[in-house]
Amino acid sequence: MKIVPIMMLVLLAGAIFFAGCIEQKKEELLTLKVAYIPITSFGPIFIAKDEGYFAEQGIKIELLKFQSAQQAIPSLIQGDVDVSSTTINPALFNAIAKGANIKIVADKGSTGGQCDFNALAVRKDLYDNGSLTTIEQLKGKKIAVATRPNYLLIKALDKANLTSKDVESVDMGFPEIVAAFENNAIDAAVMTEPYLYQVLKMEKAEILLLSGEIIPNFSGYPIAFGPNLLEKNPELGKKFMIAYLKGVKQHNEGKIPRNMEILKNYTQFGTEILEGSCWGAIRRDGYIEKEPIMQYQDWLFENKYIDVKVSDDQILDMSFVEDANHVLKPDNGSII
Incomplete structure (x- = not known):
């Protein structure tokens, strides 16, 4: 008649031991x-x-x-x-x-691959009216970057024999770049996803060059x-x-x-x-x-x-x- 209580004690002790092992494992992380x-x-x-x-x-x-x-x-x-x-x-x-x-x-x-989550984007209104559809037309424009020197921008400018001295670079975080595109406060920006998608979706920007077209496999x-x-x-x-x-x-x-x-x-x-x-x-x-x-x-x-x-x-x-x-x-x- 005492077998059941004894078994219950054994099971309880085992459960306590197992719980202790789990707790110890958590502490070891x-x-x-x-x-x-x-x-x-x-x-x-x-x-x-x-x-x-x-x-x-x-x-x-x-x-x-x-x-x-x-x-x-x-x-x-x-x-x-x-x-x-x-x-x-x-x-x-x-x-x-x-x-x-x-x-x-x-x-x-x-950079590159099945899709490219970095790009040089320009204001859609400037792109649509033809005043900013080429790298050459970036000369004198205000371009937002999140890092300096921005190798992606510089290599893009190099394609048109331009340098960083030919543009006005401004430092901004990506959320601020989105707002700047909304307010037409910048002409272009080096963008990353998902902020790039945001400005494209809002029809405030167009992609001028994907990063893979500028610097492959970087x-x-x-x-x-x-x-x-x-x-x-x-x-x-x-x-x-x-x-x-x-x-x-x-x-x-x-x-x-x-x-x-x-x-x-x-x-x-x-x-x-x-x-x-x-x-x-x-x-x-x-x-x-x-x-x-x-x-x-x-x-x-x-x-x-x-x-x-x-x-x-x-x-x-x-x-x-x-x-x-x-x-x-x-x-x-x-x-x-």
């Missing part, structure tokens, strides 16, 4: 601070977080919002954030030349690691990359309901904008072509934006994606 901007190109990170891919690797992601990738670089260098998208610009090359331990470790979208805003993952805990960096590439794979499935739900939550853009904007394909294997980046560095050096050039292994570290692909293959593949 290591927090990584990830800088982000609420735009669609951060989709793989949002997806990997919400689908539990990071948790599978023992990682808890703390997202820290920045207005631009460029603003996050000092925090990455100082170790205040562990992971960030980075703008490939003079500040990055100069910081690395001076000893900053940050490296580009994975693709987050390159990874403008790749994933970068700082000293916390490069020096202190590279094993955690490898685990991050496994989860990230799983997020990339799902992201590249496109505008499926689950992806839409996740991106809508993090970007605060409505269904119409997310449906209409370009979600550029990100390399599923995470690799980055080094030649366009090194060519950009050559251009920066020739134009005196930087004083010293760095080697490709000082700025790029593909070992994390190599390790992640070794773990994920054949499931994740190595295709774009």
Whole structure:
């Protein structure tokens, strides 16, 4: 008659032990601070977080919002954030030349591909009346940019033998650029999605050139690691990359309901904008072509934006994606 109570005690003890194991597992999650901007190109990170891919690797992601990738670089260098998208610009090359331990470790979208989420856009009224339909006609115009020097703009101007001195460049964040197009306060801008779709949808802008037509295969805003993952805990960096590439794979499935739900939550853009904007394909294997980046560095050096050039292994570290692909293959593949 005492068997049932004893069994109940055993089961209860087992349940308590199991619950304790779960709680211990939760406590063992290591927090990584990830800088982000609420735009669609951060989709793989949002997806990997919400689908539990990071948790599978023992990682808890703390997202820290920045207005631009460029603003996050000092925090990455100082170790205040562990992971960030980075703008490939003079500040990055100069910081690395001076000893900053940050490296580009994975693709987050390159120019060209099945659709292009960056473009040089011009005011629709100027485009329609014929006064701004060519690169040559940009001379003397007011052009908004989110970063300086804006390599995309400069290379576009170069096609018409123009330089940055031939135009008036103004610094603006992407939301401000949208408002400026609405108010006819600018003539053109270097845009990214989904803000590009917004101004096209409002019929306030037209695309003059897609970024892939200006600089093919250029990874403008790749994933970068700082000293916390490069020096202190590279094993955690490898685990991050496994989860990230799983997020990339799902992201590249496109505008499926689950992806839409996740991106809508993090970007605060409505269904119409997310449906209409370009979600550029990100390399599923995470690799980055080094030649366009090194060519950009050559251009920066020739134009005196930087004083010293760095080697490709000082700025790029593909070992994390190599390790992640070794773990994920054949499931994740190595295709774009």
